Structures are given as C-alpha cells and as structure tokens.
Amino acid sequence: xxxxxxxxxxxxxxxxxxxxxxxxxxxxxxxxxxxxxxxxxxxxxxxxxxxxxxxxxxxxxxxxxxxxxxxxxxxxxxxxxxxxxxxxxxxxxxxxxxxxxxxxxxxxxxxxxxxxxxxxxxxxxxxxxxxxxxxxxxxxxxxxxxxxxxxxxxxxxxxxxxxxxxxxxxxxxxxxxxxxxxxxxxxxxxxxxxxxxxxxxxxxxxxxxxxxxxxxxxxxxxxxxxxxxxxxxxxxxxxxxxxxxxxxxxxxxxxxxxxxxxxxxxxxxxxxxxxxxxxxxxxxxxxxxxxxxxxxxxxxxxxxxxxxxxxxxxxxxxxxxxxxxxxxxxxxxxxxxxxxxxxxxxxxxxxxxxxxxxxxxxxxxxxx
Amino acid sequence: xxxxxxxxxxxxxxxxxxxxxxxxxxxxxxxxxxxxxxxxxxxxxxxxxxxxxxxxxxxxxxxxxxxxxxxxxxxxxxxxxxxxxxxxxxxxxxxxxxxxxxxxxxxxxxxxxxxxxxxxxxxxxxxxxxxxxxxxxxxxxxxxxxxxxxxxxxxxxxxxxxxxxxxxxxxxxxxxxxxxxxxxxxxxxxxxxxxxxxxxxxxxxxxxxxxxxxxxxxxxxxxxxxxxxxxxxxxxxxxxxxxxxxxxxxxxxxxxxxxxxxxxxxxxxxxxxx
Numbered sequence: 001x002x003x004x005x006x007x008x009x010x011x012x013x014x015x016x017x018x019x020x021x022x023x024x025x026x027x028x029x030x031x032x033x034x035x036x037x038x039x040x041x042x043x044x045x046x047x048x049x050x051x052x053x054x055x056x057x058x059x060x061x062x063x064x065x066x067x068x069x070x071x072x073x074x075x076x077x078x079x080x081x082x083x084x085x086x087x088x089x090x091x092x093x094x095x096x097x098x099x100x101x102x103x104x105x106x107x108x109x110x111x112x113x114x115x116x117x118x119x120x121x122x123x124x125x126x127x128x129x130x131x132x133x134x135x136x137x138x139x140x141x142x143x144x145x146x147x148x149x150x151x152x153x154x155x156x157x158x159x160x161x162x163x164x165x166x167x168x169x170x171x172x173x174x175x176x177x178x179x180x181x182x183x184x185x186x187x188x189x190x191x192x193x194x195x196x197x198x199x200x201x202x203x204x205x206x207x208x209x210x211x212x213x214x215x216x217x218x219x220x221x222x223x224x225x226x227x228x229x230x231x232x233x234x235x236x237x238x239x240x241x242x243x244x245x246x247x248x249x250x251x252x253x254x255x256x257x258x259x260x261x262x263x264x265x266x267x268x269x270x271x272x273x274x275x276x277x278x279x280x281x282x283x284x285x286x287x288x289x290x291x292x293x294x295x296x297x298x299x300x301x302x303x304x305x306x307x308x309x310x311x312x313x314x315x316x317x318x319x320x321x322x323x324x325x326x327x328x329x330x331x332x333x334x335x336x337x338x339x340x341x342x343x344x345x346x347x348x349x350x351x352x353x354x355x356x357x358x359x360x361x362x363x364x365x366x367x368x
Numbered sequence: 369x370x371x372x373x374x375x376x377x378x379x380x381x382x383x384x385x386x387x388x389x390x391x392x393x394x395x396x397x398x399x400x401x402x403x404x405x406x407x408x409x410x411x412x413x414x415x416x417x418x419x420x421x422x423x424x425x426x427x428x429x430x431x432x433x434x435x436x437x438x439x440x441x442x443x444x445x446x447x448x449x450x451x452x453x454x455x456x457x458x459x460x461x462x463x464x465x466x467x468x469x470x471x472x473x474x475x476x477x478x479x480x481x482x483x484x485x486x487x488x489x490x491x492x493x494x495x496x497x498x499x500x501x502x503x504x505x506x507x508x509x510x511x512x513x514x515x516x517x518x519x520x521x522x523x524x525x526x527x528x529x530x531x532x533x534x535x536x537x538x539x540x541x542x543x544x545x546x547x548x549x550x551x552x553x554x555x556x557x558x559x560x561x562x563x564x565x566x567x568x569x570x571x572x573x574x575x576x577x578x579x580x581x582x583x584x585x586x587x588x589x590x591x592x593x594x595x596x597x598x599x600x601x602x603x604x605x606x607x608x609x610x611x612x613x614x615x616x617x618x619x620x621x622x623x624x625x626x627x628x629x630x631x632x633x634x635x636x637x638x639x640x641x642x
Contacts, residue, residue, distance in 0.1 A: 009499040012466070013492065192485045199484035199491055200470075200477040200498075207460050207471045214458035217420055218538065219446035219475035228481055274462065 002345075015194055032183055036176045045175040049247075050291050052175070055182040056243045058283035061267050062189050062276070063236025068265070069274040070202065071229040072209030074126065077133035078237045078264050080140040083256035085110035085238025086159075086245035087144070087151050093160045100164060103242055110238020111231040118230045122223065137261040144253040156252035159245040171247055182243055189236055193276055196232070205229050266318070270325050272332025281333040285321070290314050331355070371434065373398040373574050374419075374542060379428035381414050381598075388414040389425070390598035396542070401568050401575040403585045405609070406595035407618060412578040413455055414598075416544050419576075420452055421445050433541065446475045449541035453531045453548065455578075461520045465530050468519060469505060472537030473498040505533045509563065525556045532563065536571075543567060545577035549584050557584055564588045582610065594618070 004011070004018050016022040039045045064078050088109040092102035121132040144151045151157060162169040162181065169177045196202040204225050207215035216222060245251050263286050271282025293314050300306045310316075329336050335355070343350040372395035381389040389411040396402045404412045417423050418430065421442040430437040432448055440448070451472070460468050476498070479491045506512055509529050514522060519530065528548070535543055548564070549557040561584050567573050568588075579585050585592060586606035594601040594609050596618040602609050609615055 009496050009503075012499070013495050195485050195487040195491075196481075199479065199487065199495065200474055201481050201484050203463070203467055203471050204474060206463050206467065207474075210460035210462055211458045213422070214454060214460070215471070216422075216442045217446065217452050217454075217458075218471050218534070219443055220471070221443045232481070 052179045054287035060237045060240030061279035061283045063233040065279040067233035071205040074130040075133040077136035079256040079260035080136045081110045081114045081234040081237035082241030085241030089242035099162045106242045107235045107239035111235030114234025115231045122226045137258045141253045272334030275334040278334040375431040377429045379425045400590040403589035403592045404578045410595040411598040451535035451538040451540035452544035455546040459519045465514045469502040469537045472534040505536045509533045542574045549581045
C-alpha cells in the first residue's frame with residue numbers, strides 16, 4: 001500500500017495524487033497517441049474507426065455522467081442534445097463558419113437550447129425527470145422531420161468535411177487525423193470535468209445529488225446549479241453529436257433515436273455512476289460489444305462453419321450485461337476495479353463488505 | 369442594549385388545520401446561547417425551518433441583523449450568516465468529510481463556473497483559502513482522522529460532529545443547532561457542550577439550539593424558551609424555565625387526582641423528556 005505524505009493543500013488540489021498515478025496516465029495517453037501506428041502497419045483502419053466512435057461516445061457519456069452521476073438528475077434524452085449539436089454544427093458549417101468556431105459554438109447552442117427545454121422539467125425528481133427527458137428523446141425524430149427545410153428530415157443531410165486552416169479532415173480519407181481530433185476533444189473534456197470536480201461547482205453538484213435540503217441550507221441555489229449542470233452536460237452532448245455527425249458523414253431523422261439515449265444511460269450505469277473512468281468504461285463496453293459479437297460471429301462461421309443468425313442478439317446480450325451489473329455490481333465496472341485494487345492494497349486485510357453501503361438514517365426533514 | 373440579532377415577532381405557521389407555531393415572539397441577542405425546549409411536536413423544528421426559509425409563516429415577521437429574513441429565499445439565508453444543522457443529519461453521503469466541509473464554504477465562493485472549468489489561478493487560490501478555513505474547523509472539532517473518509521461509512525456520532533463542522537465552515541453569525549446531542553453518548557454530549565461553549569466564547573458566534581437533553585441545555589445556554597403545542601410557555605434562565613409551573617405541566621402533566629382528571633389525556637401524550 002502506498003502512503004502519500006501531504007505537505008501542502010495543493011496535494012489535494014492537484015490532478016494526480018502521486019507520481020505513479022501521473023506516470024500511468026501519461027503512459028495511457030502515450031498509448032492512445034501511438035495506437036494508430038498499429039493500423040498504419042496493418043493497413044486496415046476499420047477498427048480505428050470503431051475506437052474513434054468509442055471516443056466520441058465517451059464525450060457524451062462524460063456529459064451525462066456530470067448530470068446523472070454527479071448531480072443526480074437522470075436524463076433519458078441525451079441523444080436529443082447530441083442531435084442539436086450535430087445539426088447546429090452542420091448548419092453553421094454550411095453558413096460558412098470555419099470549423100474551429102462552428103464546432104464549439106454548436107456545443108454551446110446545444111447547451112443553451114437544452115437548458116431552455118430543461119428549465120420546466122428541472123422541477124421534477126428521479127423517475128419523473130427521467131420520463132420527461134424520455135419524451136424529449138421520443139420527439140427528436142419528429143422535430144427533425146418537421147424542420148425538414150433546415151435538417152433535411154427523412155431525406156437526411158450530408159455532413160461537410162472538417163477544415164482547420166486548410167487542413168481537411170474526412171473520416172474516410174483521413175481516419176488517423178480524425179482519431180487525433182477526437183482524442184484532443186476527449187482530453188479537453190476530461191480536463192474540464194476534473195477541474196469542475198475540484199472546485200465549488202462540482203461540490204455543489206454532489207451536494208444536490210446527496211441532499212437538496214442541506215445544499216440549500218449551505219447557500220446552493222438549486223435551480224441555478226441544476227441548470228448549470230444541465231447546460232454543461234448538454235454542451236458535452238452537443239460536441240459529441242457534432243463529432244458523431246462527422247463520423248457518420250450522413251445524418252437523418254433516425255440517427256439520434258431513443259435507443260441511443262438509452263444506450264448512453266446504460267453505459268454510464270455499467271461503467272460506474274459518479275466516476276470519470278466509469279464514463280469511459282461504459283463507452284468502451286457499449287461501443288465494442290457489437291464489434292465483438294460481429295467478429296465472433298464471423299470467426300465461428302469461417303473456422304467452424306457455425307452460422308449464428310439470431311436477430312437482436314446484440315441487444316439481448318447488452319441487456320443481459322446491464323441486468324447482471326445492476327444485480328451484482330451496482331457500482332459498475334469502475335466500482336469493481338476499485339474493489340479489486342483495494343483487495344490487493346490491503347492484502348490480506350480486505351473485508352468482503354468493505355464497500356457495502358450503510359443504511360442511511362431516517363430522512364424526515366425533506367421539504368419537497 | 370442594542371437591537372437583538374434575531375427578532376421573531378408573532379410568527380404563525382399552519383399545516384392545514386395544525387398550527388405548528390402559534391403567535392411566537394422571541395429574540396436572540398448577539399453572543400448568547402439560546403435554547404428552545406419543549407415536548408415532541410411543540411414546533412421547535414418548525415421555528416428552525418422558518419428561519420431557514422423552508423416555510424413561509426402565515427403571519428408575523430422575522431428580522432435578522434436588521435434585515436427582513438422573509439424577503440430572502442432559503443439559499444440566500446446563509447449569505448446573511450445563518451448556518452444550521454439538521455435533526456436527522458443531512459450530510460452529503462457519497463462525499464468525503466473534507467468535501468462536505470468545503471460545501472460549507474459555498475457562500476464565500478467568488479469564482480464562476482467558467483473560471484472553475486479552466487481552474488484559473490484565482491480559482492486555485494480560492495481553493496487554498498477555503499481549505500485553510502476548513503482545516504481550522506477540522507482542528508477545532510478534532511476531525512483530522514476522518515478528513516478523507518466517506519460519510520457513508522462513518523458512525524453516527526462522527527456524522528453529528530461533521531455536520532456541526534459544515535455549519536461552522538460557513539463562518540456564521542448565528543448557528544442553528546437542531547438537537548445537537550440527540551443520539552450521542554454521555555462523553556460525546558460532554559464534548560458537544562464544550563464545543564458549544566467555545567463556539568460562543570472563542571468564536572463569538574450566537575447559538576440558537578433545539579435540545580431535549582436538559583443537562584446540556586442548563587450547562588451551556590444563557591436563556592431558554594419552552595414551547596408546547598406551538599405556543600410559548602416561558603422564557604428565562606434555564607433554572608427559571610425548569611421550575612416554571614406551565615413547563616412542568618407540559619412535560620409531566622398535573623396530578624389527575626387534584627384537578628379532576630382534566631389533564632389526564634395530556635399526561636399520556638407527552639413524553640417526559642427532562
């Protein structure tokens with residue numbers, strides 16, 4: 001077990017607790033930067049595209065994590081905000097704005113409209129809020145249909161290429177550049193998230209999640225703080241949506257459907273609510289399971305001649321995994337990792353119910 | 369004498385047909401420890417919730433430090449310098465003790481979300497200042513051993529102290545303690561008494577508390593007000609209130625034999641909290 005001797009308050013403010021942690025994250029970043037070399041060597045960047053998709057998905061998982069894991073507001077409508085970001089990005093690009101302006105602006109627009117829509121539903125709690133946002137997710141397709149003039153509706157719309165000072169990035173023509181671009185966005189989002197967590201905003205989000213009444217008694221303005229959380233969350237979703245558009249290169253009213261919203265929500269639950277790592281682990285699981293199933297299927301049919309053609313196999317498997325997590329590991333994948341790590345750190349003193357949550361005391365003073 | 373720090377005049381709070389607080393007038397002077405006592409359902413916690421602005425009284429006025437408290441919303445109350453604890457501990461369970469105390473610093477926040485996202489030097493300095501203030505509270509309450517522990521794993525007694533610490537971290541003028549000693553052991557109650565004394569004498573914070581433990585009340589409070597059924601029974605020094613006939617009647621009832629059984633019902637419904 002490692003003992004960190006703190007000699008200043010900065011030791012708790014810093015991003016990394018100790019040198020070894022910094023080392024591992026630098027190693028991870030280096031690995032991610034070096035990753036495309038493998039595909040350059042094999043000459044088949046198909047899997048890189050899947051990894052890029054996971055990166056994009058993790059940006060919107062981060063956004064939802066801030067809202068659900070951090071602030072405790074469940075949203076089943078985040079694909080709607082991704083759609084907003086995506087279409088805003090396309091329209092701004094078509095209007096002739098350079099990508100470097102259009103991209104962040106599309107995120108902010110998604111955040112702004114998301115917050116406007118969210119204001120009336122922010123008074124709701126728990127499952128009611130989830131239902132209201134689910135409704136948002138259901139009407140997204142219809143709204144895109146109705147605004148066909150701008151969005152192309154059912155006919156769809158092709159997404160312009162990214163142009164950064166004359167350097168054109170297209171997912172097919174230049175998958176490596178697109179991968180790095182997404183990686184930069186992901187790193188920036190994580191940095192912003194980390195900064196929020198170590199400042200008053202992040203703590204006020206957690207305060208609202210755990211006890212609204214005492215958050216208020218400490219001077220946290222509930223409506224404003226919830227709206228801030230919603231804004232930041234929708235902004236991240238909007239940025240992810242814009243990148244998703246570039247990745248899909250063609251979007252229709254069916255691209256951002258309800259399944260995507262639900263997958264997003266399930267991903268952060270599987271990954272581990274309230275942890276940045278959870279957002280990534282969830283995105284990896286939900287992004288790579290279909291790939292693994294497809295590969296497994298091909299492998300079975302080519303090597304053993306077994307053909308499995310069950311429709312809906314991916315969904316069923318995914319659902320099975322979700323149920324297993326909710327039943328056996330409510331803290332998600334990252335929670336499982338924490339337990340394993342603690343086991344080895346404390347060996348042989350780990351106790352089985354170390355992470356078991358104590359029943360909290362009676363809460364009678366709820367004023368809502 | 370100067371104007372009182374807290375001045376409640378004719379406050380009335382109704383919940384449907386129940387009058388929880390009935391025409392209560394009281395004031396708390398700067399620098400004193402004022403205790404509210406009374407049987408269950410007397411309206412003590414309702415008075416606290418009026419002060420926290422969770423409820424708006426049907427009638428009456430509440431002045432704090434010369435300002436009209438009723439004009440503020442509940443999240444603006446702490447900015448005047450009023451901090452509180454809750455009867456049934458309302459801590460942020462999935463956060464560490466340190467984070468809980470830092471939330472107490474929220475009213476001193478000077479940065480906005482944007483500067484926090486970029487963690488500008490001013491945000492960093494603010495974090496250090498907040499931490500410094502919180503460390504003083506941790507020293508005061510001897511919470512060093514629990515600094516990085518999650519609340520969800522802490523025993524009840526420690527949670528009680530953390531909640532006191534969170535209120536102190538706001539650096540209040542007036543501290544509202546809702547049953548600070550409920551559920552605490554004898555030793556813990558003694559610690560609490562010492563802390564309340566230190567909070568009054570060293571920190572110069574005015575304390576208004578609701579408490580059933582008459583030992584604690586008489587040890588630390590300057591003045592006591594007894595409530596029953598939302599009405600004031602008596603106000604005065606702890607000894608005066610304890611010997612007041614109306615208070616004795618509310619707690620113990622009067623002998624049914626002498627008064628013809630008229631108060632028998634009352635006797636059964638009130639627990640002997642003293």
